[in-house]
Amino acid sequence: MTQLIAQRPEPGTPRPYRFPAVVRRSVAGGSVVAADVPGHNLAVATLLLDAGGGRETIGVEGVAEVLAKALEEGTTARSAADYAVALESLGTDLSLSVDWDSFSATVQVPVASLPAAVELLAEAVRRPKLDPADVARVRDDEAESLRLYWANPGPRADAVLRADLFGAEVRHGRPLSGDPHSVAGLSVDEVLAFHRSWFAAPGTLLVVGDLSRLDLDALGRAAFAGATEAAAVAGEPFPVAARSTRRIVLVDRPGSVQSTLRLGHQAPHRSHPDYVPMTLGAIVLGGAFTSRLNHLLREVRGYTYGIRAEYGLARRFGRFVVSAGVQTAVTAPALVDAVGEIARTQADGVTEPELAVARDWRAGQLSVGLQTPRAYASALSTLVVHDLPDDYHAQLRESLLSATVPSVSAATAAHLNPDGITLVIEGDAEKIRGELEATDLGEVVVAAI
Amino acid sequence: MSETGFPWPIETTRLANGMRVVVSEDRSAPVVAVNLWYDVGSRHEPEGQTGFAHLFEHLMFEGSVNVPKTEHMRLVQGNGGSLNATTNPDRTNYFETLPAEHLELALWLEADRMGGLVPALVQETLDNQRDVVKNERRQRYENVPYGDAWLRLLPLLYPDGHPYHHPTIGSMADLNAAELATFQAFHRSYYVPDNAVLTVAGDAAPAEVFALAEKYFGRLDSGGARPSAPEGSLAGWAGPVSSVVASEVPAPRVYLAHRTYPYGTPEYDAVTVLATVLGQGRGSRLYRLLADGARLAQPDTVSAYGVDLAYAPAPLIASATARPGVTAARLGSALAEVVDELVTGGVTEEELARAKALLETDWWTGVATVDGRADLLSRYATLFGDPTLVGSRLPGWRAVTASALADVAREVLRPEDRVTLVYEPMEAVA
Numbered sequence: 001m002t003q004l005i006a007q008r009p010e011p012g013t014p015r016p017y018r019f020p021a022v023v024r025r026s027v028a029g030g031s032v033v034a035a036d037v038p039g040h041n042l043a044v045a046t047l048l049l050d051a052g053g054g055r056e057t058i059g060v061e062g063v064a065e066v067l068a069k070a071l072e073e074g075t076t077a078r079s080a081a082d083y084a085v086a087l088e089s090l091g092t093d094l095s096l097s098v099d100w101d102s103f104s105a106t107v108q109v110p111v112a113s114l115p116a117a118v119e120l121l122a123e124a125v126r127r128p129k130l131d132p133a134d135v136a137r138v139r140d141d142e143a144e145s146l147r148l149y150w151a152n153p154g155p156r157a158d159a160v161l162r163a164d165l166f167g168a169e170v171r172h173g174r175p176l177s178g179d180p181h182s183v184a185g186l187s188v189d190e191v192l193a194f195h196r197s198w199f200a201a202p203g204t205l206l207v208v209g210d211l212s213r214l215d216l217d218a219l220g221r222a223a224f225a226g227a228t229e230a231a232a233v234a235g236e237p238f239p240v241a242a243r244s245t246r247r248i249v250l251v252d253r254p255g256s257v258q259s260t261l262r263l264g265h266q267a268p269h270r271s272h273p274d275y276v277p278m279t280l281g282a283i284v285l286g287g288a289f290t291s292r293l294n295h296l297l298r299e300v301r302g303y304t305y306g307i308r309a310e311y312g313l314a315r316r317f318g319r320f321v322v323s324a325g326v327q328t329a330v331t332a333p334a335l336v337d338a339v340g341e342i343a344r345t346q347a348d349g350v351t352e353p354e355l356a357v358a359r360d361w362r363a364g365q366l367s368v369g370l371q372t373p374r375a376y377a378s379a380l381s382t383l384v385v386h387d388l389p390d391d392y393h394a395q396l397r398e399s400l401l402s403a404t405v406p407s408v409s410a411a412t413a414a415h416l417n418p419d420g421i422t423l424v425i426e427g428d429a430e431k432i433r434g435e436l437e438a439t440d441l442g443e444v445v446v447a448a449i
Numbered sequence: 450m451s452e453t454g455f456p457w458p459i460e461t462t463r464l465a466n467g468m469r470v471v472v473s474e475d476r477s478a479p480v481v482a483v484n485l486w487y488d489v490g491s492r493h494e495p496e497g498q499t500g501f502a503h504l505f506e507h508l509m510f511e512g513s514v515n516v517p518k519t520e521h522m523r524l525v526q527g528n529g530g531s532l533n534a535t536t537n538p539d540r541t542n543y544f545e546t547l548p549a550e551h552l553e554l555a556l557w558l559e560a561d562r563m564g565g566l567v568p569a570l571v572q573e574t575l576d577n578q579r580d581v582v583k584n585e586r587r588q589r590y591e592n593v594p595y596g597d598a599w600l601r602l603l604p605l606l607y608p609d610g611h612p613y614h615h616p617t618i619g620s621m622a623d624l625n626a627a628e629l630a631t632f633q634a635f636h637r638s639y640y641v642p643d644n645a646v647l648t649v650a651g652d653a654a655p656a657e658v659f660a661l662a663e664k665y666f667g668r669l670d671s672g673g674a675r676p677s678a679p680e681g682s683l684a685g686w687a688g689p690v691s692s693v694v695a696s697e698v699p700a701p702r703v704y705l706a707h708r709t710y711p712y713g714t715p716e717y718d719a720v721t722v723l724a725t726v727l728g729q730g731r732g733s734r735l736y737r738l739l740a741d742g743a744r745l746a747q748p749d750t751v752s753a754y755g756v757d758l759a760y761a762p763a764p765l766i767a768s769a770t771a772r773p774g775v776t777a778a779r780l781g782s783a784l785a786e787v788v789d790e791l792v793t794g795g796v797t798e799e800e801l802a803r804a805k806a807l808l809e810t811d812w813w814t815g816v817a818t819v820d821g822r823a824d825l826l827s828r829y830a831t832l833f834g835d836p837t838l839v840g841s842r843l844p845g846w847r848a849v850t851a852s853a854l855a856d857v858a859r860e861v862l863r864p865e866d867r868v869t870l871v872y873e874p875m876e877a878v879a
């Protein structure tokens with residue numbers, strides 16, 4: 001007969017958490033930042049340039065993404081097809097990514113192939129062919145790709161929220177990758193100009209793997225060859241503008257079986273001193289599975305498959321966003337519940353049992369999340385982009401574990417703004433508009449998008 | 450480079466109640482992955498109960514005899530861990546990765562829901578998770594363009610009564626009809642030690658894990674006879690099938706699918722390499738011929754992949770979305786030509802080497818984490834009865850030759866066995 005053990009076991013002896021020593025080299029005008037992670041067959045290299053969406057000017061949003069795609073259309077040394085076969089025969093693609101603060105190109109290959117892969121990475125980034133006909137074609141493909149993507153629920157709601165929070169007259173008030181129209185309107189010259197302006201600085205090469213088998217200086221020389229410009233200055237953070245009225249913006253999606261919620265307001269930038277208590281507060285509200293929002297809307301009400309709250313933080317700005325898909329018929333009550341939990345958290349702060357989960361979860365995830373060369377490369381990237389000290393990850397664990405109920409409650413009080421939040425709902429307007437108006441959560445307007 | 454795909458130790462034992470335990474020690478990170486495979490998936494579901502294996506997976510997080518509702522998630526995350534579970538046609542898996550000092554907690558939690566779920570399972574929980582799963586279905590399959598492609602392909606690939614005929618997410622009607630007693634019986638049949646494999650990988654010694662497994666799971670009773678999945682013959686099920694769907698999609702899209710071989714066979718290794726030649730990366734056939742060359746397909750939409758199912762010929766699926774001005778018919782015939790060319794023209798040594806290099810990196814990426822390794826060990830123990838076979842997959846891919854690819858392509862890519870699924874935007878059809 002089955003007899004379960006009722007007593008929950010105590011934890012064993014904690015193993016030490018360690019982040020490998022950060023190795024830095026200055027080579028050929030650029031910086032190599034590396035971490036030694038022996039025992040892996042694969043190594044990773046990422047070239048990081050200060051050429052993210054934040055460097056785009058108004059009217060050319062999406063140009064960095066188009067340029068990224070155009071880099072793979074052949075180099076001064078070989079055709080697009082030859083380039084693809086050369087790189088993929090090493091076992092990697094060229095993983096290109098644009099965020100608000102950086103452009104990155106990453107290769108991941110068996111350690112012995114890393115020098116050849118970095119040579120090919122540099123060939124595409126520093127010496128692309130950028131034939132005007134190819135660039136125009138890539139631009140058209142990217143515009144169509146965005147049109148297909150925007151047929152999904154979410155991108156339109158997010159664009160509406162972003163414009164409402166920051167205003168469409170600033171770059172970060174528009175979508176990171178632009179929209180189908182802005183990209184279709186880009187000229188070939190604008191793409192070439194972005195490459196000239198932002199790809200001429202050496203940038204930073206991140207290297208993670210078995211460093212005893214890698215020559216960091218040689219990798220750096222390959223990555224920085226041909227770079228001519230000095231690094232640009234990042235710019236100061238924008239001030240946070242807090243609103244005092246709430247509004248509901250409806251994005252019509254006729255026939256939608258769910259309503260897509262994007263609720264948000266402005267927040268501080270990534271390196272704000274409140275980063276740790278602020279983000280722990282967001283875990284209590286909507287980050288952990290047992291968070292207030294997920295518990296109420298999923299586990300008690302059954303309104304959604306999942307709901308989460310998080311801060312999206314860049315070098316110069318940030319925002320707080322709650323995201324969920326809820327069944328159409330319960331859109332209004334789900335919204336009332338969500339705003340209620342945000343307001344409760346802002347007003348009353350967090351409790352010790354909830355904070356204990358948030359604190360230990362994030363601290364433990366530093367170990368759990370840092371197992372692969374790629375994960376370490378991502379951690380190094382955070383150091384570089386936000387200009388953080390080399391012992392940042394080790395210190396972060398201590399900061400997380402020492403966060404207290406008063407410090408986190410003070411941060412939720414200061415940085416959550418339930419009275420000034422914008423509630424964007426993408427759903428079947430005909431079915432949900434009346435109920436939304438009846439909630440009294442705020443004026444309902446229909447977005448022209 | 451390692452000869453085997455799994456250069457870590459593997460130790461196994463079997464408890465008296467039939468539960469198999471696999472341990473792979475690796476001290477390089479202070480974390481431990483705990484992974485359980487239960488040999489039950491949607492292939493076991495009888496008619497009228499589609500979606501039950503997956504809905505049951507949700508119930509496993511809702512409390513057991515010594516673990517109140519929400520505690521499972523709270524205890525794992527609140528001790529620094531990640532956790533989840535998945536259900537597919539073949540099996541259901543549950544997994545968590547934690548800082549190593551919490552290994553015993555994870556085993557206690559898993560044993561409690563294996564041995565003590567039924568007394569804690571109540572109607573309110575079932576009703577709540579039924580709503581959650583229905584929202585999952587809306588979010589993943591119904592509210593996104595092309596989201597129901599997999600739901601549409603399965604019944605075209607496998608006949609009525611075949612275990613792969615219906616999708617794991619199930620139908621809304623069956624989910625609505627689900628009764629508590631069915632789930633209680635489901636747990637008693639399938640959630641028993643002799644139908645499970647427990648794997649622990651990472652910062653733990655085999656002897657310690659075996660002792661803890663005995664402590665927490667050794668006291669659970671083994672199960673009785675349980676219903677096996679239907680055999681699902683494909684005999685007489687052939688002939689090209691095609692289906693055209695008019696839907697709220699932004700552009701025409703075409704899927705071509707073929708039944709191939711079961712996952713784990715040398716022939717399926719060849720299918721995996723073939724799919725990589727066909728549809729992975731900018732050097733693939735589909736990218737070069739349809740996206741780049743003929744400019745018929747949107748570049749970032751072309752793909753080909755095998756779905757790794759083990760109990761019947763697994764599908765190989767190729768798909769592409771039309772560029773503006775390109776009709777579904779034009780795209781569909783071009784896609785078919787590229788697939789046919791694999792049969793008639795074979796594959797070059799350069800294409801083969803490219804595909805193998807990409808698969809090599811994919812493999813090492815998959816085993817770079819203790820959680821990735823634990824899941825693979827559970828998989829090989831469950832599907833093939835021997836976790837050490839995990840090391841043979843990568844050598845299997847490496848051993849594929851161009852002539853093996855030609856043989857497999859000839860055998861499985863026959864136009865007369867092809868399933869074609871076409872999405873047309875509503876207005877194009879009206």
